[in-house]
Amino acid sequence: MKRIPVSRCASQLLAQPLPRRPSCPYATAKTTRRSITPHNHRIQARFQSTAAIQHDGELEVELPEAAGIASTPSSRSASRGPRAAYLKPLPLEQLPSPHPSAAERSTKLHALRSRLSLPPRFPLQALARTLVHPSADPNPAFNNASLSILGRHLLGYYTSEWLLCNYPRLPMPVVFAAVEAYIGPKALATVAGEWGIEAAAEPGGEVDSGLLQFKRLKSGDELPAALRRQAPWKWNVTTTHKIMTTDEFGSSNAPPSPHALQKTPVPMEEAAQSFVRALIGALHVHLGSPLVKRFFRDHFLSRHLDISTLFDFRTPTRDLSRLCAREGFEGPVARLVSETGRLSRHPVFVVGVYSGKDKLGEGAGSSLDEARTRAAAAALKAWYLYKPVEVTVPSSMEGELDTSKWRPNLIDCGEVIV
Structure with missing residues (x-):
């Protein structure tokens, strides 16, 4: 020059x-x-x-x-x-991250944008920035810390509203477990692996912009104190406390801010989930919320999750009795439907739980008590997993002047409080 x-x-x-x-x-x-x-x-x-x-x-x-x-x-x-x-x-060897202009010549970035079906107007420089963890480049203008914070809140909002609108009777512990199953750290790391994200051995300016760059945690080293989420057991932690004072997963130990991980070695899982969150934030900034919601539906909600496996009832028969009393139903009665091999080594009993003439649930077990307990649990799951026929999430009405398409969602009175 x-x-x-x-x-x-x-x-x-x-x-x-x-x-x-x-x-x-x-x-x-x-x-x-x-x-x-x-x-x-x-x-x-x-x-x-x-x-x-x-x-x-x-x-x-x-x-x-x-x-x-x-x-x-x-x-x-x-x-x-x-x-x-x-x-x-x-010189390139002394830079913590690649130059933004190098993104246009990266074949890995072009392949990643095509693999995720992103429009060409999404800049490759922004995609390259989402792959730079704060542990690799401490400069907040060139790492994905701010985009990761934005993407984390967007993922939590879209997932929570979808669960609460489609399953309005879910207990809060099940909601926390479902949110973590969809957008938890392990789920986001799995999504990044399915997208074909490769990590660089060491970050630097000479590294390809299409590689995930972070300062690796050496084998045998302890996990940094900021990433430890082992909270001691507390007997007085209630559901209301989890809703008001915890993160979106119901954990009292919220994950640290990405800005606090500058020059701190992190595992691969932490860098991968930071990239996925930063990508959601970058899409929201550059392309707007309609495309982000479509991207979220295609890559997250399309994953199958059996919510019925997330329930863990301790006393299902008592909870079912409280539920019937609260809703004004007749008291539940367990009746034997069928049995086989009562005097053999492997008997099977089928018990149904009835409220008047209505059958609430049915369960099978090797004993009458086990079958009755499973029938009560099946009745509770049938109540909590109720799904309305027509669901309209609140985010779908953003920017709409015509509110005639809006359908109010069901608001349940909540789970049975024992």
Whole structure:
């Protein structure tokens, strides 16, 4: 890059260009020398291709060498000042993350964008930024910390509203377990692996922009204190406390902020989930909420989750009696439906639970008590897993002026409180 004073070339820069025969743009682009300037930690120097500097009262313009304008030794000496070291780029080996301009030449980023069916208007620079963990690059302008925070809240909001609108009677412990099954740390790490995300051995400026970059936790080292989520057992933790003072998974030990993991070695699972959350945040910023909701539906809600396996009843017969009393139903009565091999080593009893003439549930077991307990649990699951026929989530009405399509959702009075 050469700098020349504006006063020496003002007539040349401000003169009207002469009419010339238009040349072929492809030939011009072919003969133009394309050079890549490494970047440093400063935001201005990373994105700066040309600069205007004022030195000794004279404005100097920084021009590329390919422009064909030669600078004099006096202009070179005059350009050297206190900001010369500021504009001097660092070598690639000393950079914590790749230059943003390197994203356009990364085949891995192009393949990832096509694999996720993202539109071409989604910039590759933003996709490359989602792959940089704060442990690799502490600069918040070039890592995915802020995007990860935004994506985490969006994932929690979309998942919670979908569960509460489709299953309005779910108990809160089951809601917490379902949210963690959909967007928990292990689930997000699995999603990143299914997307074909590869991790770099060591982060740096010379690494391909399509690789996940983070500072690896060495084998045998202890997990950082910020990532430990082993909370002691507390007898006085209620459901209301979990709703008001915990994270979206019902855990009292909320995960640390991504900004707190700068230069801290992290495991692969932490970096992978940070990338998935940052990608959701970047999609929301660049493409808007409609595409993010469609992306969330295709990649998260499409995963099969049997919510009936998340229930864990301790006293299902007593809970069923309380539920019938609260709803005004007749008291539940267990009746033997069928049996086989009563006097054998492996008897099977089928018991049904009835409320008046209505059959609430049915269960089979090797004893009458076991069959009655399973029948009560089946009746409770049938009540809690009720799903309305027509469901309208609140986020689907964002930006809609016509509210005639809105259908109010069912609001249940809650689980049975014992």
